[in-house]
Amino acid sequence: MDIRFSVKCLGIVILLSSSLYVSAKTIRVYTWTDAKGIVHYSQIMPEHSSYQEFEIKEPVNLTLPTTEMLFDEAKPTLVEELDKRSEDYCEKSRHNLNVLENFEEITAIDESGQEKILSSADKLEHIELAQKRIKMFCEATL
Known part of the structure; x- marks a missing residue:
């Protein structure tokens, strides 16, 4: 087998596999409890420092239409x-x-x-x- 053919095949496989890679959509959410004990959730970072931050990842739907x-x-x-x-x-x-x-x-x-x-x-x-x-x-x- 010719080495150029193997490298070309490997390049095609890498190109195809990288094009199939799908990243997830990431949403950053902040949560905190106010003085009245009410829990809040927001995508806007609160100005005060007593909040928790977490991310939600939503996978991209790859379903092709039939x-x-x-x-x-x-x-x-x-x-x-x-x-x-x-x-x-x-x-x-x-x-x-x-x-x-x-x-x-x-x-x-x-x-x-x-x-x-x-x-x-x-x-x-x-x-x-x-x-x-x-x-x-x-x-x-x-």
């Missing part, structure tokens, strides 16, 4: 999928409006990941936004 998967008649159409999403958004918007209108003190997470109590002005703004979303997702007709 002809049955590609041409499955039972799969929802795009319109059906959008209708389902609209129903979900409608339900969430109604729930948000209910909470905003029926509770005095509302806690929200701001852009920096910190909890804050909504002011009256913020609360009115969120109520208006929830009403607009209800109009858009619950009362819209196609």
